[in-house]
Amino acid sequence: MKRFSTFSLYLIILVAFQACDLIEYHPYDSHVKGATHLTYQMIQRIQDACAEKDTIRFAQISDTQRWYDETQDLVNAINAHGNIDFVIHTGDQTDFGLTKEFIWQRNIMAGFKMPFVCIIGNHDCLGLGEETYHKIYGNDNFSFNAGFLHVVCLNTNAFEYDYSSNIPDFQYIKQDIDSVPPGISRTIVAMHAIPYSEQFNNIAEYFNLTLQKYPGLTCCLCGHDHHNDVIYPFKNGVPYYECAAAREKTYLLFTITKNSYTYEIVKI
């Protein structure tokens, strides 16, 4: 009898632990278990690891919404490359903005051996998704320095806010331009929606003029359109590299040095 009761106690504890993950108050409840405020931690890791480097190599993935298997394959492929300093996800990790979608994607991307940062996409803003994003990752505008390279990540989904918020946030961009440390010779700007897309505010020209103030503006990265492309929206020599959705099973690989940079589409 005693053996039986001990066994049943173990069983109850096991079931209770299993059941903990099954408790959900609402699909949009923003109740996040596990790692949070990832952007800050990742930025620290990138800045420490890349401080002295002459060549920065990073990968870009985008639009991984509802393609969990493909995202897992991308994580494995980028890890297998072995010489990538960090990964930038240019938005839309969720399809519906559900809290669990954020958690599944976070858990898959936690498999990256290198640090990664995620930008907010228009699908991530749905429901209470924006607030879940803020909890898991942090601010939707942020920047970091990888050695000589300055990377700026911006929220450009103005359409989701009815154009009523400061998106893109020029106040933030101006402060960031002013606080770029000496020794930075290149800047890359990453965002989800490209200027002139339906998500972007109708101040694309001003956005372009403002970005020109960054030291050595090299290129811009974006996603949103689900296919690989190189676009020159302002015809001024600054390319916008668009990364395909995870469905295409490709990632973009950028190798940046002080004198030159290369870009390639890697098919896995």
Add this chain to the structure above:
Amino acid sequence: MKSLKYKFSWGTLFGILFFAANLYPNVLKAQQISTPAETHLPDTFSVNTSAKDISSYEQYVRRYRKFWSRLIPSQFKIQYAGSIGIFSASAGWHYGYELRTWETDVFLGIVPKFQTRCSRATLTFKQSYVPFRFPILEQFDFEPLACGLFFSTIFGEEFWGAQPSKYPKHYYGFSTRIRSNIFLGERLRYRIPSNIHKRHNSVSVYYELSTSDLYLASYATNRYLSLWDILSLSFGMKFELF
């Protein structure tokens, strides 16, 4: 010119229900004034006088009360979790074979605020089917299967039923506000002996596993997700009045 097209809103629905609920006491009041003091109020449940003895007015009121008395909730539930709030409570009706096979419940739930701006309310319509009941022990019944579906809506300006008109066609092909869910569960029912019951004639405890449309859409196309990832567990109690 303003379009006359009717647009559904919860406010209108509540307004109609509120209006209907207010009619009932007014009828009672009118009846008290008009009926002489010595006659009894028309009783819904025991009609023993023949139609000849009572006035057409009383017949009407009797029918009226009988009709609306069917809408008196016959059961209440309280529930923890289950994707419709941390706690939710319902009023509902059971009907069908032996008056217990089918259940319809209307839940009000509370979603805590966690990281968001404020806590929110949910409203849920739930239809259950409970086909089997096996007596165990003296006063207990085991119901091995309770299944059905529920539609849940959450209140808040961040959510929409269909995509707002600002978006191009088919930009977002789903609703963030309304979740359609299916569930499966089991119940244990205790029939309170008639010499000791005070308010309820039976109390049940239940658990249910449910999942929603968006989770199923995610699960269908990904091997990464297991069934446990998309399931939501809830615990609850049901109180039957009659």
